[in-house]
Amino acid sequence: MAKDMTLLWGSGSAPCWRVQIMLEEKKLQGYDQKLLSFEKMEHKSQEVLDINPRGQLPSFKHGNIIVNESYGVCFYLESQFKNQGTKLIPDDTDQQALMYQRMFEGLTFYDKVLTVIYYEYFVPKGERHDSAVKRNKEALETELKLWEGYLQKLGAGSYLAGPSFTLADVVVFPTVGILFRFGLSAQRYPKLGEYYGLVKERPSVKASWPPHWVEDPKGDEDTLKDL
Numbered sequence: 001m002a003k004d005m006t007l008l009w010g011s012g013s014a015p016c017w018r019v020q021i022m023l024e025e026k027k028l029q030g031y032d033q034k035l036l037s038f039e040k041m042e043h044k045s046q047e048v049l050d051i052n053p054r055g056q057l058p059s060f061k062h063g064n065i066i067v068n069e070s071y072g073v074c075f076y077l078e079s080q081f082k083n084q085g086t087k088l089i090p091d092d093t094d095q096q097a098l099m100y101q102r103m104f105e106g107l108t109f110y111d112k113v114l115t116v117i118y119y120e121y122f123v124p125k126g127e128r129h130d131s132a133v134k135r136n137k138e139a140l141e142t143e144l145k146l147w148e149g150y151l152q153k154l155g156a157g158s159y160l161a162g163p164s165f166t167l168a169d170v171v172v173f174p175t176v177g178i179l180f181r182f183g184l185s186a187q188r189y190p191k192l193g194e195y196y197g198l199v200k201e202r203p204s205v206k207a208s209w210p211p212h213w214v215e216d217p218k219g220d221e222d223t224l225k226d227l
């Protein structure tokens with residue numbers, strides 16, 4: 001039980017999902033948590049600002065210790081609860097190096113996904129440029145091909161850094177989840193499709209599946225369908 005931990009989070013946010021998967025993997029269920037609404041601007045409430053002056057989610061507290069950055073929370077929890085739950089940093093040097101490499105490439109990956117999705121959502125129709133949409137989608141396609149190649153090289157049934165589930169999967173899987181939620185084709189990206197199929201069945205991932213996706217399993221499948 002992790003009663004001395006508090007997580008303020010929002011549904012469908014990849015950074016929040018990373019932390020939730022991490023808490024599940026480290027068997028830290030029972031933590032204090034509050035689901036906040038981005039639509040209602042609850043991430044800018046005093047309750048969040050008291051923990052996180054950026055007014056962002058996740059906001060995370062363990063006793064008096066505050067760590068808000070999702071990658072920071074993951075590293076912190078792995079280091080504090082090394083011998084509890086899943087061991088998420090492999091001892092094997094090659095796998096460990098690959099894990100760090102993929103984790104940080106995961107930030108670029110997420111950025112490219114967000115650039116395409118956010119354009120549709122946040123740039124007003126009259127201000128959108130076809131050339132920008134095309135450029136953003138091409139950049140994401142290039143990125144997707146890289147990850148297809150990485151998975152292809154590792155072989156069927158592999159995680160992002162090899163045969164075991166690691167921190168790389170904790171932080172990158174939510175990006176992959178978002179891609180398929182927004183209509184990425186598993187036919188055109190079969191390795192990512194296989195990886196998605198494998199990891200989405202993991203108890204930690206199932207337990208933390210974004211609640212508004214559970215309520216509405218369809219999602220906005222048109223956004224990425226032509227990639």
Ligand SMILES: N[C@@H](CCC(=O)N[C@@H](CS)C(=O)NCC(=O)O)C(=O)O
Binds near residue numbers: 015016043055058070
């Ligand atoms: N680098 C942060 C990013 C957190 C973040 O961008 N959270 C978004 C939700 S996905 C948010 O709260 N956005 C509202 C805002 O920035 O005002 C992390 O990885 O934890």
